[in-house]
Amino acid sequence: MATPVASIVSGGVSKFGVREGLYGRELFAEAAKEAFDRCSNLDPKRDIQALFVGMMSESYEHQAHVAPLFLDWVGLLPIPAFRTEGACASSSVAMRTALFAIASGMYDVVLVGGVEKMTHVSTTGVTEILAMASDFPFEQWHGISFPGIFAMMAVDHMHRYGTTEEQMARVAVKNHDHGVLNSKAHFQKRITVGEVLSSRPVAWPLKLFDCCPRTDGASCLVLTSPRVAKKFTDTPVQIMGSGQAQDTLSLFERQNFSTMNVTKLASQQAYKMANVSPEDIDVAELHDCFTIAEIIAYEDLGFCEAGRGGKLIEDGVTRLGGKMPVNTSGGLKAKGHPVGATGVAQAYEIYLQLTNQAGKRQVSPAEIGLTQNVGGAASTGVVHVYQRGD
Amino acid sequence: MATSTLTTQEKDAFIRDENRTILPIVENFYKFCGQGKLMGVKCQRCGALLWPPRVVCPKCFSGAFDWIQFRGKGKLLTYTIIHFPPSQFQALAPYAVGILKLEEGPQLPGMIKNVKLEDLRIGMDLQVDFETALPKEWPRWARYFFKPTS
Numbered sequence: 001m002a003t004p005v006a007s008i009v010s011g012g013v014s015k016f017g018v019r020e021g022l023y024g025r026e027l028f029a030e031a032a033k034e035a036f037d038r039c040s041n042l043d044p045k046r047d048i049q050a051l052f053v054g055m056m057s058e059s060y061e062h063q064a065h066v067a068p069l070f071l072d073w074v075g076l077l078p079i080p081a082f083r084t085e086g087a088c089a090s091s092s093v094a095m096r097t098a099l100f101a102i103a104s105g106m107y108d109v110v111l112v113g114g115v116e117k118m119t120h121v122s123t124t125g126v127t128e129i130l131a132m133a134s135d136f137p138f139e140q141w142h143g144i145s146f147p148g149i150f151a152m153m154a155v156d157h158m159h160r161y162g163t164t165e166e167q168m169a170r171v172a173v174k175n176h177d178h179g180v181l182n183s184k185a186h187f188q189k190r191i192t193v194g195e196v197l198s199s200r201p202v203a204w205p206l207k208l209f210d211c212c213p214r215t216d217g218a219s220c221l222v223l224t225s226p227r228v229a230k231k232f233t234d235t236p237v238q239i240m241g242s243g244q245a246q247d248t249l250s251l252f253e254r255q256n257f258s259t260m261n262v263t264k265l266a267s268q269q270a271y272k273m274a275n276v277s278p279e280d281i282d283v284a285e286l287h288d289c290f291t292i293a294e295i296i297a298y299e300d301l302g303f304c305e306a307g308r309g310g311k312l313i314e315d316g317v318t319r320l321g322g323k324m325p326v327n328t329s330g331g332l333k334a335k336g337h338p339v340g341a342t343g344v345a346q347a348y349e350i351y352l353q354l355t356n357q358a359g360k361r362q363v364s365p366a367e368i369g370l371t372q373n374v375g376g377a378a379s380t381g382v383v384h385v386y387q388r389g390d
Numbered sequence: 391m392a393t394s395t396l397t398t399q400e401k402d403a404f405i406r407d408e409n410r411t412i413l414p415i416v417e418n419f420y421k422f423c424g425q426g427k428l429m430g431v432k433c434q435r436c437g438a439l440l441w442p443p444r445v446v447c448p449k450c451f452s453g454a455f456d457w458i459q460f461r462g463k464g465k466l467l468t469y470t471i472i473h474f475p476p477s478q479f480q481a482l483a484p485y486a487v488g489i490l491k492l493e494e495g496p497q498l499p500g501m502i503k504n505v506k507l508e509d510l511r512i513g514m515d516l517q518v519d520f521e522t523a524l525p526k527e528w529p530r531w532a533r534y535f536f537k538p539t540s
Contacts, residue, residue: 123474124476124477124480127474127475127476127477128476128477131476137416137420137442137529137531138442138498138499139499140476141529141531141533142487142499142500142501142533142535143472143475143476143478143479143482143485143487143501144472144487144499145472145474145475145476147472147474148470148472148487151470152468152469152470152487152488152489153468154470155468155469155470155512156467156468156512159468159512200473201471201473201474201484202473202474203470203471203472203473203474204470204471204473205470206470250499251489251499252489252497252498252499253497257467257468257489
């Protein structure tokens with residue numbers, strides 16, 4: 001195994017869902033309080049040296065310049081605070097930025113997080129705000145919605161590999177099954193393949209239950225240099241590998257619509273850095289913004305061959321109890337997808353899993369974990385590999 | 391400013407440099423659409439065919455291009471039917487969008503019209519056509535769209 005880049009010593013997420021009347025700052029404070037309360041050796045004011053926070057859009061709350069705002073609302077003025085934006089991967093980019101800060105030797109203890117407050121905006125409004133992460137003159141201008149972009153990937157995957165709508169539906173069913181075990185998930189309700197298939201069409205072949213909901217939520221982690229981690233906990237989770245890549249903002253310029261090159265490239269970097277291979281992963285949180293995205297992620301991460309993702313979900317390999325459980329938190333589909341909060345919320349689930357704190361959804365053994373988070377039409381992709389550090 | 395010599399009497403409204411060359415930019419692409427022409431650019435140094443036009447060639451970093459007109463014919467690579475559209479497209483739903491691969495090579499996304507939704511197939515022949523009505527507010531771009539080959 002390689003040397004860790006940084007250690008997770010604590011974490012917190014707000015309850016995900018429709019959080020009526022709460023603002024992003026309050027959700028972030030809820031997440032941070034959990035992280036502070038979990039770590040009795042941490043004195044936030046004394047120990048934390050910087051904040052890195054991801055948020056996609058100012059449009060939801062008419063609020064820009066959120067880094068100092070969120071910092072203030074968790075009581076950490078006047079340390080430096082940085083906001084990153086990478087659409088749905090905003091807080092994974094924040095996490096990488098935090099890793100650079102730690103690896104540089106500049107900081108030993110930092111707070112990293114993500115926030116999005118969405119549900120007070122209408123579905124149409126959210127559709128438009130999310131569409132801002134696609135290309136304006138060539139996608140938005142021609143009426144191509146975000147579900148439409150992933151639907152075009154799905155149609156290509158179905159045509160190229162014979163992937164079926166039923167296989168995609170099984171991703172939603174699995175993640176809802178997992179969400180039932182997560183009290184912080186947006187949905188704690190099982191659904192059936194039939195319900196997914198008969199839900200109303202959004203962008204054929206994607207139906208309503210193939211799509212993640214709009215959700216309010218925030219997430220955070222306390223990251224330290226590996227050198228000081230044991231001052232805060234006996235059971236840190238080590239971040240062993242980190243990768244990021246970019247692709248065209250638009251789907252149309254790519255040569256293959258059935259793959260997300262950013263996931264391939266980011267995972268290759270992360271696997272190499274951590275000195276692990278796909279078969280070493282015990283538990284993973286993947287970016288299931290639409291059901292097809294989880295199937296494509298299996299393939300790009302090397303969990304199976306290209307074109308075999310539909311079979312992998314069908315065979316139950318990625319269910320809790322299967323050989324490689326994916327999205328034990330409920331994933332974006334059932335836990336919810338407060339866009340900016342998602343990347344760090346994925347890392348939080350892996351932190352719980354690798355410290356045996358995942359309760360009814362605990363995977364065993366859980367030695368090595370992985371997160372994969374993409375932004376926009378997979379124009380940004382971030383992968384992290386984790387190992388339990390006790 | 392390069393455009394300061396232009397007068398409002400210009401027959402066309404293209405954005406040009408000081409040598410009167412039509413700049414290889416998105417705005418000019420859509421102005422050509424207003425004339426019923428689907429245009430891209432060819433890099434003068436490496437010959438790369440670019441759509442949409444860009445001001446820097448991503449292959450060789452040259453900034454010198456020639457505009458070229460595409461025939462506007464190609465095959466459908468992938469598509470979807472949008473049932474839940476952004477608000478400004480609500481009146482059109484359900485409608486089809488897809489990605490067309492032009493005979494000349496470049497790929498472009500757009501709306502597919504004049505076709506029964508159930509007749510859409512990957513690989514079908516489509517051709518580019520243009521809307522004649524311009525939007526009243528920015529951006530005043532004429533939309534191109536795809537339709538079955540006549």
